[in-house]
Amino acid sequence: MSFKEKIAARAAREIRSGQVINLGIGIPTMILDYLPGEVEVLVQAENGILGIGPRCRAGDEDRNLIDAGANYVTLVPGASFFDSALSFALIRGGRVDISFLGTLEVAANGDLANWIVPGKMAPGIGGGMELAQKARRLVVTTSHTTRDGEPKILERCTLPLTAKGCVKTIITELAVIDVTSQGLMLRELAAETDLATVRSLTGAPLLCGEGEIPRF
């Protein structure tokens, strides 16, 4: 399993039957591959779909059926289509139970920064700001560090924010971390790592509960 697959597989376990979820680009789009068959979810896409199904098989693509990342997708029974205003009414109105997003930086106070690197990258805002601010629960799925090995999980974000205090859970290839009022709380550790390693790669203090930390 690649580190991305590992994150997607762990993220899938955060989903409960009956939920409405939105999957950002990158790792989040892989989450459906790891969802147990008995878990029934409605996947929403910003471009006006509720009820995206399993990955599209080659040759089955429909020219009019893409997700917000321009991937060809399938539908589940009960799916529906709507315009972009209604799609964001669903998001801002609080009908999305979990939004899974990737990130550039995430902070111990739940701040998220994932849309702009001033002077380097500013392709636009897309749906991320509204999802981050208004989904009932925001789960960040990300590599634990940058390509250069620098922490992405920080005391405070250095980049312009997408939304303030919005992140509830961070899932990386090394750990599952909850954002609490006390700070970052380690919930699970990956099988092949240890607490000291994770602490050294995290740019903010990491709290632990009593007893042994569950592994994933």
Added chain:
Amino acid sequence: MIDKTTASAAAIGQVRDGQTVMVGGFGAPGTPFLLLERLLEQGTTGLTLVKNDANEPGSGISRLLEAGRATRLIASHIGLNPTAVALMNRREIEVELHPQGILAEKIRAGGAGLLGFLTDIGVDTILRRSREVLNLDGREAILERALRADVALIHAAQADRSGNLVFAKSARNFCPLMAMAADTVIVEVEEVVATGRIDPDAVHLPGAFVDHLVLLEKLTPDYGVLPHHVL
């Protein structure tokens, strides 16, 4: 009987230099590629374009941007078009970016005859620097102005001659909103049927919002499954 069908040249001939043009589509689905091609051939310039994205290099509104026909683009995310990003970075076009649902709502408000609306989206971000922040019952809110255009160019799957429209799957996106928010609405359509043939319950956009229908004779590769997006 009302019949809004017309030739593409006659319809697009109404677009003038310097006008604001809304263009439907989220990526390829819903993008009126034929109407955009006619607009390019016609040489209209100095345009302000409003679209969710900038299509991809060599396709859709990117061809107008590449030919220098637009001075301004109002969009949400142009990351799938490195050519448009480069034009923006070189300041050859002015780009105004909005959160996607806020862009949709600005257009919806324009179409609904409203002047604007208040939102807390982006209130804790750098967006507030370029926006008006008001106090609403003790909470900060951004004032978003409604958006209208001179012309909307959209794509639909089916129309009857009176202009009632049906969109296909994810090709609906911004199309009905833009059709509500423009003074002149030109729709390219894959099939035109006799008025009365579309079940009133199945109409996605009433014909009252549509001025001209252009029948697509054939679907060019731009409309098809794009090989580079197949996994």
